[in-house]
Amino acid sequence: MNLLFDFVADKETKTIYVTREFAAGIDLVWDAFTKAEILEKWVAPKSLKLSIKEMDFREGGRWLYAMVSGDNILGYSLAEFISINPKNSFTTRNSFADENGNSLNNQFSITTNNFKEEGWKTTVYIEKKFDDLVLLEKMATLGFKEGSAAGYANLDEYFLSITNNK
């Protein structure tokens, strides 16, 4: 089965556009993006686990979660639900946080997920707008820090240090 995946980054506007088709109807896909028990099954990279501390899916509510490697918590992320149009779209403001959901650096990204059901499949259009691309770098680092590849982690630190020095 060939499902569309499109990823476009616009560096000028610091926005990433992702389009992805899923072989399921809107009800299932919407649940998969908004229900804790399903998010836990797919959001974390293979070697990590997603641990959800809070999930309150309503406008003004928030989702606080951590990536976990073995016994190590690699860091918390917070998504605040700004607007929700059921089975149509929702928008979150995202940041790196402490375990209580306080933003670590006051840098945010805004993500809008749009859902469109067409026949047997549902297409999700994701737009992620970053305050600063440095935040994106941190996200990539966190997602890929798998502990096993020591050299890789060092490389991440190196890149972060040269980025911070500029």
Added chain:
Amino acid sequence: MRRDIFQAIADPTRRAILVLIAVHAMTPNAIATHFDITRQSISKHLRILSECDLLAQKHDGREIFYALKIDRMKEIDIWLDQFRKMTEQQFQQLDDVLITLKNNKNEPTV
């Protein structure tokens, strides 16, 4: 040949080489002493890194020193590549979850 930068960082040995030469420029022989693999395969990794345009070469007599060549835009590209790959894998995981959910739904509930 121009390669996708993700190929450079997809391999643990190449990531380790990048870490080494990020600190200071090194000859292929000096790099090889850090690894338990043949000089030949070090050369192969260096060739791939070079094709990804990540290596700066400095000649000193007969010796060639390799250093990490990287600029701000390239750093961003590396992260974007990682993020693209991560998103792709994440959604492949979701594909599997959706298949399971659909199958469960079709089964009679007890």
